[in-house]
Amino acid sequence: MPLMKSWVESANTPETDFPLNNLPYGSFRTEDGEAHCGVAIGDMILDVTALEEDGLLMASDEEDEVFFFGDWTEFMGLGPDVWAAFRAKITKLLSAENGDAPELVSYLVPQVGTEMLMPFSVSEYTDFYAGKNHAVNVGTMFRGPENALPPNWLSIPIGYNGRASSVVVSGTDVRRPWGQLKGPNDDLPRFAPCARFDLELEMGAIVGTPSEGMVSVQEADDMIFGYVLLNDWSARDIQAWEYQPLGPFQAKATATSVSPWIVTKAALEGFRTSTPDRERELLPYLQEPGPMLYDIELAVTLAPEGKDATTIARTNYNEMYYSAAQQLCHHTTSGCAMNTGDLLGSGTISGPEKENRGSLLELSWGGKEPLTLDTGETRSFLEDGDTLTLTGHAQGDGFRIGFGSCTGTILPAGENKHA
């Protein structure tokens, strides 16, 4: 498929994240301070809530006021037929074949200077550990190369429940957490600000259609509404002391940032790719009937306060060992009900080489090999004032399906009133 032309000229370049082929869904604050639903097109946002109010664009023939509150959650619950019909309507509205569409120009808002909001209400958040390079790297550091992968890793998309209340939209500052820390040579823990605060470069899959009981991998893929970039901020020192025997808890509860534009499965359809060959055959319930991973190029930059950004890693979503569909299927094996707005983090996406590693833990090898930035500064873990930015796109023939960016700046730890 080539670049599809829009009457919004900025959407017709090979560099834009948001050509007519993409049409991702976000929420933004209007000049009046209201939350509205919008669709990104080039460097503009089409105001979907205003179009609905004026009767020019409805979520479906049966539903009204779906976009009234400026949140996509209700729409996500309407299911694949509504998603497809609505996407067709917007495509038609914004297509160059629709002429100049002067009646629509007043519904366009510039992206620059517009505040983006969380595009959906996170029902529950699950984070996985399904990137093999990441698991091998972390396992090698902690348990040595012989025991790098836990015995279950090749059989199960390992996941744990995260904290939905921690999920924030890109642009939200992230305050360095306090927590219990215990050095390897300390007898007892102390309560102090995290000294090994880190990022994790991930993709997030968003559940649209709810389920009860177990679903197949194909049904799971059908349930997914779309994808976002996701940064699972991680306090490594808190995690090291707390995580045995029941897993990470406060180490992962400070913040999880997501990019503001939900890129739909429909937009990514042409970029499907398969998970890798297996060294251990998967149990039948986890086997994929077709390609359910995506070829999405990813990068992360780090900018110290007031300084230029350095690209610290480049990787690709196709490095995952398990797809989001496999993760979602496994999530339902116990009979666990899934709901509209459930968010699934892929796990850290590291590639095979050092420059492909999606966390500072791996990039600095646990702090032993600090990273040198283009500014000359070094980093083992994040410092106050650092701004981290994730970007990603699927590269088409003369166009991109882009995700925009997922950014956050580290604020110093607050005063502790309770220590």
Place this chain on the structure above:
Amino acid sequence: MPLMKSWVESANTPETDFPLNNLPYGSFRTEDGEAHCGVAIGDMILDVTALEEDGLLMASDEEDEVFFFGDWTEFMGLGPDVWAAFRAKITKLLSAENGDAPELVSYLVPQVGTEMLMPFSVSEYTDFYAGKNHAVNVGTMFRGPENALPPNWLSIPIGYNGRASSVVVSGTDVRRPWGQLKGPNDDLPRFAPCARFDLELEMGAIVGTPSEGMVSVQEADDMIFGYVLLNDWSARDIQAWEYQPLGPFQAKATATSVSPWIVTKAALEGFRTSTPDRERELLPYLQEPGPMLYDIELAVTLAPEGKDATTIARTNYNEMYYSAAQQLCHHTTSGCAMNTGDLLGSGTISGPEKENRGSLLELSWGGKEPLTLDTGETRSFLEDGDTLTLTGHAQGDGFRIGFGSCTGTILPAGENKHA
């Protein structure tokens, strides 16, 4: 405080769970099929939604339609002053000093035969591991008596995020889950119904007032709206294979049953008790400014299908090493926001003796010492058709603050369409 007298005669006995001193909050289905809020009094339910509709009982002077949807969540978010004023109003309405109150009789519904519903919307669910006898028992089985307690256990109320969508009200059947199982002598896992399905006897604390940023133990205690009985159904064989390194996931996602009546902190005030002396001093932020645990007698019965129930364990909430207030405080250390409707499971409450153990894992010592029921049958883990019932009450002088019961019956595993 003695038994307070109500004009509802069944509330005036020493045996009732629901005297005027208690007044727990629940939701029930009316004859018309609607969900209504209610307050338990003796063997009756006072229909709070109907009273609000008729203008006879308002949540506060500022709010109306708080109970319209038959759910207590909105009320829980109104805060301690509203909670106290509302409790005072209901106490007055139902007091014997109010005479026979003939105008209120039509708002009473018998508990017998009335379907109870989830009394609140679970925002997120966190389960802890904060009972020392349970942790020592489980640790001894898995790691030996020398290493029974993980090194962090005496410093941290260990917790993990559970799955809110798994929480169901007492009376909901629980279907035996499928999952990945791997025996100690097997090379590879298989996908099969859980063979070691278990209960966990716990208390649940419900967050009323939301928070952002870290709160103190006292502030955490103030945020708690009330308590329920909680059975954290657990698939031991699924857990054994999946839980390293990121903790329990599908093993805990089948169901978590809660009792239908939320017993308020106000009703339990006279039964506060302190957590035990510490063998390791807690970090200052976790130290309690006063007693924040409660003296609540607990029991669990097991009834095989069509047979009489056997009491398999008796214990007390005062066996906990960490209070819900300490758990909630720790939950916020990272800056994690807490919301109205967050549910915190205490962790399994086992006492010091064998007959005080709150799970079959402990009672049968991992299946090595099957339990003999009064019917002559034995149990290592749960069998299809078994009905488990938790009960609990605080014993006052001539009255009880009771929790009613938390019950669930095991259904056989479903057919697996995907294996």
